[in-house]
Each structure stands twice: as C-alpha cells, then as structure tokens.
Amino acid sequence: IYAGIIWNAVLLQFTAAFSSPKSQSLQLLGSNFREFSRVKIICAQQNYDDDDNEDDGDEDEDGLDALLGKKLGINIGAQLPSLSPEEIEDIRIQAQATLDKAVEGRLADIEKLREQMEDDLVESRKRLETASKLNVQFEKQNLMEKIDRLSTKFLDTNADFRESTKQAAAADQLAASSGRGLDWGSWGTVGGMDVVLGASESSALLGSVAAFTATLEGEDDDLQIAAADNRVLVVVDEKKSKGADKVMERLKILLQDTFDSNIIVDTYKPSTNIPLGGKNAQSAVIFASSLNDRSSLENLLGRVLKRTAPIAGSSPGTPPSHVLIVSSLGTERTNKMPYSMQNMFGGKLNKLREIEQGIIAISRSRIAGKQSPLDYTIVKFGEISPSDDGDSSVDIRAGDTVDGEIGPNAAANVLLQALAYQPYARNSTMCSTGSLPEGATVEWNDKFLCLSGPELLRVDVGPGVDVDGDSSTLLDPKFEQLAQYIQQWSATYEGDRKGTGLTTPVLVRNSRKPVSKIVDGVVARSGVRLLFQPTNTGDRYKSASEERLEEKERSGGGTVKKSSKPLTTKTSKEGGVEVLVEKTTDGRIRVRARRCNMDYKTTVKEMSEQVIVKNLAKAVDAWAKAKDSTQS
Numbered sequence: 001i002y003a004g005i006i007w008n009a010v011l012l013q014f015t016a017a018f019s020s021p022k023s024q025s026l027q028l029l030g031s032n033f034r035e036f037s038r039v040k041i042i043c044a045q046q047n048y049d050d051d052d053n054e055d056d057g058d059e060d061e062d063g064l065d066a067l068l069g070k071k072l073g074i075n076i077g078a079q080l081p082s083l084s085p086e087e088i089e090d091i092r093i094q095a096q097a098t099l100d101k102a103v104e105g106r107l108a109d110i111e112k113l114r115e116q117m118e119d120d121l122v123e124s125r126k127r128l129e130t131a132s133k134l135n136v137q138f139e140k141q142n143l144m145e146k147i148d149r150l151s152t153k154f155l156d157t158n159a160d161f162r163e164s165t166k167q168a169a170a171a172d173q174l175a176a177s178s179g180r181g182l183d184w185g186s187w188g189t190v191g192g193m194d195v196v197l198g199a200s201e202s203s204a205l206l207g208s209v210a211a212f213t214a215t216l217e218g219e220d221d222d223l224q225i226a227a228a229d230n231r232v233l234v235v236v237d238e239k240k241s242k243g244a245d246k247v248m249e250r251l252k253i254l255l256q257d258t259f260d261s262n263i264i265v266d267t268y269k270p271s272t273n274i275p276l277g278g279k280n281a282q283s284a285v286i287f288a289s290s291l292n293d294r295s296s297l298e299n300l301l302g303r304v305l306k307r308t309a310p311i312a313g314s315s316p317g318t319p320p321s322h323v324l325i326v327s328s329l330g331t332e333r334t335n336k337m338p339y340s341m342q343n344m345f346g347g348k349l350n351k352l353r354e355i356e357q358g359i360i361a362i363s364r365s366r367i368a369g370k371q372s373p374l375d376y377t378i379v380k381f382g383e384i385s386p387s388d389d390g391d392s393s394v395d396i397r398a399g400d401t402v403d404g405e406i407g408p409n410a411a412a413n414v415l416l417q418a419l420a421y422q423p424y425a426r427n428s429t430m431c432s433t434g435s436l437p438e439g440a441t442v443e444w445n446d447k448f449l450c451l452s453g454p455e456l457l458r459v460d461v462g463p464g465v466d467v468d469g470d471s472s473t474l475l476d477p478k479f480e481q482l483a484q485y486i487q488q489w490s491a492t493y494e495g496d497r498k499g500t501g502l503t504t505p506v507l508v509r510n511s512r513k514p515v516s517k518i519v520d521g522v523v524a525r526s527g528v529r530l531l532f533q534p535t536n537t538g539d540r541y542k543s544a545s546e547e548r549l550e551e552k553e554r555s556g557g558g559t560v561k562k563s564s565k566p567l568t569t570k571t572s573k574e575g576g577v578e579v580l581v582e583k584t585t586d587g588r589i590r591v592r593a594r595r596c597n598m599d600y601k602t603t604v605k606e607m608s609e610q611v612i613v614k615n616l617a618k619a620v621d622a623w624a625k626a627k628d629s630t631q632s
Contacts, residue, residue, distance in 0.1 A: 230263040232419070233281035233320060235300065237269050237290035243384025243408060244287055244326075250412035251285075258420060270300060277317045278304040283419050284320040288327045294354040301362055307372055322426070324377045324418055325359050327352050329431055331380065332400040356429070363427065364600055377418050380431040381406050392440040396432045396447045398454030403433065410436035417444050423519060424451035445521055452520075453594025456577065457613045459620045460590045461627075464583055476524070479589050482623065483526035483581045486591070489619050490528040490579065493612075501611040504574075505533040511578055517585060527580035530612060531597050532605055534574055575602045577612045591620050 083091075232255065238245045248267070255263045266281065268274050270290050278284055284304060291297055301323070308317030330339030331353040343349040356378050363376040380400055388407030395402055396414065406414075414432045418425040421444065428451045436442065449455065464476040490508050493500055511527035578596035583589050593613055595604075 230259055231279060231281040232263065232265050233274075233278040233284040233304065234265060234267045234286075235270055235274070235284065235290065236267065236287040237271075241287040241289045241326075243411075244290075246386075246408035247384060247411045247415070250409055251415055254412055254416045255420075258416065270296060274300065274303055276303055276306045277308045277319045280317050281320050282318075283322040283324065285324045285326065285415065285419070288325050288352050288355045291355060293351050294358040297355050297358045298362070301359075305362075305372065305374065319372055321373055322375045322377070322419070323359055323363075324379060324415065325356060326415070327356055327378055327380045329380050329382045329400060329403065329433075331356060360600075375426040377425045377427070378429040379414060379418055380429070381411055382433050384408055384411060385435070388435040388437050390435050390437070392436050392442060393434040394432065394436050394442055394447065395434050396430060396450065398431075398451050399429055400431050402431050406433050407435035409438060410434050413442070413444075417448060422448040422451075424448050428454070443521075445519055449520060453578070453596065453598075455592060455594045456609060457593040457617060458590060459592075459617065460588060461620065461624050462589065464587050464589050476583055476589070478627070479524055479526075479581065479583045481627075482589060482591070485619075485623050486526075486579055486581055487528060489616070490530060493530055501615070502608050504535060504605050504608045506576070506608075507531045507533055511580060513578065513580065520582075521585045522582045523585055524583040525580055527578060529576055529578045529596055531576040532574040532608065534572075573597045573599050573602050575605055577609055579616060591616070 234248060236244050236248065252265050255265065266279055270292075286297070286300070288297075291300070305319045307319055328349065330336075330342060331349045333339050334343045334349050334353075339349060359376045359378065363374045366372070366374050382403065383405045385405045385407050388409040394410050394414070410432070413436055418430075425448060430448075430451055450458070461478075461482065465478045493502070493506050494508050507530075509529045509531060511525075511529055513525065513527070515522055515525050517523060574597065575595065576597040578594050580592045580594070581589070582592060593616055595609070
C-alpha cells in the first residue's frame with residue numbers, strides 16, 4: 001500500500017512539472033489513488049488469506065468488503081507541496097534539453113548511416129568497374145584466341161600459296177634496266193645475259209634455257225647456265241569464258257610438245273588466292289571474259305607482278321614478264337553490227353575494252369630500273385567453235401578488223417605462237433579467226449608479220465628473176481628495178497606537198513630495217529620512210545596571245561620570267577609510213593607499207609596514211625602492168 005502511495009506521489013510530481021496543479025487534476029489523482037489503494041488492499045488481503053486457515057476465511061472477507069467504496073481520510077494531493085513556476089520552468093528546460101540531446105544523437109546516427117551508405121556505394125561501384133574490366137579482358141582474350149585459331153587454320157590450309165611471301169619484295173633493283181621488256185622474252189640467263197631467240201631453228205622456244213642448251217653442247221663447257229623452271233600462269237573461269245576449256249586443254253598439249261624440258265601450267269580462277277609473283281611464272285595468260293572489269297585486272301596484276309625476296313638462299317623471285325590477254329572481237333567496233341547488239345545489254349564489250357586498255361596502261365607505266373619489265377599481247381577471238389573442221393584457214397590481223405569463229409586448235413596454236421615464238425606479238429593487239437585441223441601446217445612467221453608496224457599494205461608482184469637457177473639470190477634485176485622505182489616515187493612527197501593530197505608535211509629518208517631470214521622470211525630488203533613533220537595543230541596549237549608573247553620574248557622587249565633550270569625537251573615522234581621492197585626466202589617479191597616512227601604518245605594521222613597507201617597501191621600496180629607488158 002505504501003509503495004503504491006509513493007508511486008502515485010511520484011507521478012503527481014512529474015505531472016506537475018509540465019502543468020499547473022488544479023483542483024480537477026488533484027481530484028482525478030485522488031480518485032486514481034483510491035482505486036489504486038483498493039486494488040492494493042484486495043491484493044494484500046488475498047495474500048493474507050492464503051496464510052490463514054480456511055475456517056477464518058468468511059470472517060476476513062466480510063471485513064474487506066466493508067472497506068470497499070469508503071474513503072480512508074488521507075488526501076495525498078493536499079499533503080504534497082506545490083511546485084513554483086521557476087521549478088516547473090527548470091524541469092521543462094531539462095526535459096527539452098534531454099529531448100534535444102536525444103534528437104541530436106539520432107541525427108548523428110542518421111548522418112553516420114548516410115556516410116556509411118555512400119562509402120558502400122563507392123565500394124560497390126569500384127567492385128563493378130573492376131568486374132567490368134575483368135570481363136572485358138576475359139572477352140578480349142577469348143576473341144584473340146579465336147582469331148589465333150582462325151589465323152592458324154587459314155595459314156595451315158594455304159601454306160602452298162605462301163611459299164613466295166616469306167619476306168617483303170626487295171629485289172626490284174635486279175630487274176632489267178628497260179621498262180618495256182624484251183622483244184623475245186627470256187626464260188633464263190646464260191653467262192649473265194638474257195637468253196633470246198637465236199639464229200638456229202632449235203632456239204626458237206621463247207628463249208628457254210632448255211632449248212638454248214641444245215645449241216651449246218660441245219662449244220663452251222665453262223659457260224654457266226642459270227636454270228629456271230618453265231612455267232605459265234593461266235587465269236580463267238571456264239563457266240564465264242565459253243570454249244576456254246577446249247582451248248586450254250589443247251594449249252597444254254602444245255606446250256609440252258614444244259619444250260624439251262617439262263613445262264608447268266598453273267591454272268587459277270580469278271576468285272582464288274593467286275600466289276604473289278605468280279609462282280615465278282615466265283608468262284601469264286588471262287581470259288578477259290573471266291574478269292569483272294578493269295579494276296579486277298589491276299588487282300590481279302598487282303599481286304601477280306609483285307617481286308619477292310630470296311628465301312633460304314634461293315634466287316630472287318621473278319614475276320611474269322609477259323602477260324597475254326584473251327579478249328573478244330568487236331571491242332573497238334561497238335558502233336557496228338553485230339557488236340552493237342552484243343554490247344547493248346550490260347556493256348559487255350565496253351568492259352572488255354577497258355580491260356584491254358588496263359593492261360596497256362600497266363605495261364607502259366613500268367618504271368625502268370625500279371620495276372620488272374612487262375610486255376603485253378592482246379589476242380581477240382570470235383566465238384570458239386566446237387571443232388576445227390574444214391580446211392586450214394587461219395587469218396591473223398592487227399587490231400580489231402576480222403569477223404567470224406575460230407576453232408579450239410587454231411586458237412591454241414595462235415596463243416602458242418604469241419607466247420613462245422613471235423616477237424611481233426609483243427606489245428601488240430591482234431585478232432584471229434579460222435580453223436586448223438590437226439596435222440596442218442601454217443607459215444606462222446608470215447602470218448604474224450602483219451603486226452610489225454602494224455602493216456598497212458602488202459602487194460605481191462610475183463616471183464623474182466632466177467639467176468644461175470637460184471630464185472633466192474640477192475642479184476635479182478626485178479627486185480632492183482622495183483626498189484629504184486619506189487625511191488623515185490617517194491621523191492614526189494618531198495618539198496611542197498601541193499598535189500600530193502597530204503594534210504601533213506613529210507620528210508623522206510631511206511629505210512634502216514635490216515634483213516631477217518628467220519622472223520620475216522626475207523633475203524633482200526630496200527625501202528624508204530615517209531616521216532610526218534610537226535604542225536601547229538593538236539598540242540602545238542597556240543593562241544594569238546601566246547604567239548604575241550613568244551614574239552615579244554624573241555625581240556627582247558618582254559619581261560618574261562625564265563626558270564633558272566634549263567628546259568629540256570625530247571623530240572616527239574610524229575609517225576610515218578615505211579615502204580619496203582622485199583624478196584622472200586621462196587624467191588617472191590613483194591611491197592609492204594607499215595607504220596614507223598611511232599610510240600604510244602603518237603597521234604595516228606589516218607588521213608595522210610590512207611593517201612600514201614592508196615597512191616602506193618596505184619604506183620605498184622602501174623609498175624607491175626608495165627613490167628608485164630615489157631616482158632610480153
């Protein structure tokens with residue numbers, strides 16, 4: 001009971017600290033105290049009854065019940081002293097300070113929690129960045145391992161194509177000093193010099209070492225021969241080039257029959273990986289119809305013509321020095337039937353013409369002394385027929401002038417001659433038609449002679465005069481008379497050109513072309529050259545202001561700035577027509593007209609050429625008729 005009283009007193013004091021004591025609060029406290037006292041008394045009485053005998057229980061219960069609802073006569077609220085306002089204010093201040101301290105403590109805990117969370121966030125970001133870097137390195141390592149596996153697999157599967165690519169190309173200085181290449185080609189060296197076509201019939205095999213060795217047996221045992229493999233590179237897609245399979249099948253047989261030593265023919269499609277340097281092949285045959293356009297040819301030759309450095313003590317790699325392009329008729333006649341119809345859809349002939357111009361440009365742009373020399377040959381065929389039926393009728397012309405089909409055997413023999421035998425096929429464009437049954441013979445040197453110049457006219461004036469029963473003798477009166485007649489005829493073009501029909505002045509000079517029995521089949525030769533002279537047309541045309549400026553400079557009245565370095569100019573070739581009187585090895589006499597004094601920059605003067613050729617044909621015909629009438 002007393003504990004309850006003391007507890008209520010404490011509660012009263014604590015309540016008074018926050019509010020002024022009023023009668024109602026005191027009464028409420030008193031009523032609460034009475035209720036509390038009653039509860040305590042009941043609890044105490046119950047504890048007391050537990051210790052007494054059960055017999056006395058009824059008496060005690062009657063005494064407690066009598067006290068319920070009655071006042072004990074004690075007013076705790078009246079007995080406690082009241083708090084002054086100052087004391088109440090002090091208690092309030094203390095309580096506020098306690099609350100502020102508690103709040104500040106919680107705020108400090110919150111700030112610490114925030115800082116801890118920020119630190120955790122920073123650490124989390126660092127862990128993410130580290131994990132990301134590790135993932136990147138892991139993926140990069142996996143990618144590099146995959147690339148290594150693919151590269152190793154590619155190198156293993158293409159080991160044969162990398163035989164000549166161990167080092168960068170570093171042997172260009174060993175090339176010949178001439179950027180044009182050899183007239184005859186070279187498939188080896190003898191005594192440090194290129195092997196070329198000699199005077200004997202057995203050496204007419206494209207200058208091959210194997211063929212040339214046969215002519216040296218027993219002559220000079222100390223002569224060192226640098227052997228080279230006979231190899232031809234062929235680029236063809238037989239699906240795109242119709243009939244190419246039959247031509248190449250026959251050409252391979254002809255090459256094997258032609259060369260004493262074994263000859264290797266490597267055939268590739270344009271889409272395959274062609275080795276650098278063309279596997280050191282001496283010649284390359286490319287079918288233009290197998291390529292897409294000129295850029296395809298340039299990319300192909302950029303790889304094939306690449307020189308390679310020596311590997312493991314071997315000799316430096318030598319790329320092909322002769323490229324033969326197999327093209328189609330009509331590439332220069334797309335404005336005429338039937339080639340205009342062939343070129344109408346897709347421009348097929350135009351693309352082939354661009355490929356032809358591409359090989360010409362590449363050959364002419366070779367730098368002497370820095371790049372290996374390169375010759376080209378463009379051979380144009382019509383549609384390739386299934387077989388070579390009929391008589392032998394192979395026709396060869398310069399440029400793009402003939403029409404018709406060609407048999408596979410005839411086409412293969414033309415390619416063989418252009419590759420291995422004919423010097424005039426080098427750096428020339430030719431076309432061919434006809435058929436050639438197996439076993440038939442053709443005078444190939446005479447067929448290819450038209451490419452010299454090229455040829456503009458050929459007139460056969462009959463057999464020469466036999467002297468001592470030998471028709472091939474040099475002492476032939478008919479030949480001498482015709483040669484003298486041509487000299488007199490050419491004199492009409494000297495000096496004033498009025499009455500000659502020429503639009504360009506000419507200078508007449510004697511011919512300097514030597515006799516060639518093997519190639520040209522000629523035992524005697526004489527002739528003249530009609531050289532065209534420069535005119536103030538084309539690149540030499542000057543406007544009136546340019547002429548006045550030159551006149552002022554010549555008179556010394558001008559102030560034209562001159563370069564300190566003297567200007568060196570090279571006389572350009574203006575072209576011309578060479579007229580030759582020849583006696584062949586079979587005793588016949590002929591007159592030929594061919595272009596001369598030409599290079600790739602020369603502008604062809606077709607009108608003047610036509611006038612000269614027409615007048616020459618009339619003059620030769622008149623001489624032949626006069627000769628016949630005299631003999632009769």
